[in-house]
Amino acid sequence: MLVDLIRLTAADGMELDGAYFAPEPGIAPAGGIDAVLCIHGSGRNFYTPATANMAHDLRKRGYAALTLNTRGHDTVWVDRQTGVAEGNAYEILDNSRQDLRAGIDYLASLGYGRVAILGHSMGAVKVAYYAAVEDDPRVAAVIPVSPVRLSCSYYLESPDAAEFRANLETADRMEAEGRALDLFAVDFPIKELFSAMAYIDKHGPLERYNIIQHAPKIRIPLFVLAGSLETHTRLLDVPRDMTAAAVNSPRAEYLVLEGGNHSLTNMMPAAGSAVIDWLASLSVASASAVAAD
DSSP, X not given: OOOEEEEEEOTTSOEEEEEEEOOOTTOOOOSSOOEEEEEOOTTOOTTOHHHHHHHHHHHHTTOXXXXXXXXXXXXXXXXXXXXXXXXXXXXXXXXXXXXXXXXXXXXXXXXXXXXXXXXXXXXHXXXXXXXXXXXXXXXXXXXXXXXXXXXXXXXXXXXXXXXXXXXXXXXXXXXXXXXXXXXXXEOSSSSEEEEHHHHHHHHSTTOTTOHHHHGGGOOSOEEEEEXXXXXXXXXXXXXXXXXXXXXXXXXXXXXXXXXXXXXXXXXXXXXXXXXXXXXXXXXXXXXXXXXXX
């Protein structure tokens, strides 16, 4: 597939790479959305197959699509301007709001005024968080795919509580010793390297990014997509709980695809079709009204 490789700059100067998927000529997008910003998951990037294939499916149906790195792309990378280590291992998730806004700004500069934001896994958390806490009238729908439950209290009541508590204690001790940026390996809630600072930011007791708690602040159409094989503690029942909590969304729905794994990597065509069908079901009038509020 042919795409335009781009580099955007977030408000704080962070450079973000991505790819713009121009819509198929002569095909008008159905429904009330004209462009989609697609965000990758933990330690992934803008060309990860689940993200890139979703964008390709969207462009074939007339939607402009942008896949974009957040500063949490890959596990560790070094900013060539500052020499500072970045990536999922060091990410403070709140900073991703600047990254998403840069992507939305880019789509708006091309003339797209009704943007949906879609994310896989941790990217699903980022788009839901953005929809809940940012007052961005250009965002007319939010689509979390395989969202993660970032809830310390939930984890501590789960069968994985002992392992999780040990990770928190390690991270707390490292911070107390002045080693907040040192890395340590964990297996829960995902097998990954984290700095103590980043682990506490995402998984600590403040629950800053618990999307179940943020869901009541979402005031645009919401579609949560997941797979039936997503039974891990961090994923279990999140689509049901999130949509139930989204009491101020004009339309909150979820779909669980039977046999689907995390991020639906084993069902990418079906995932794309589900998203496109839902987008097509949104009326132009409702999406425009939401974007104008």
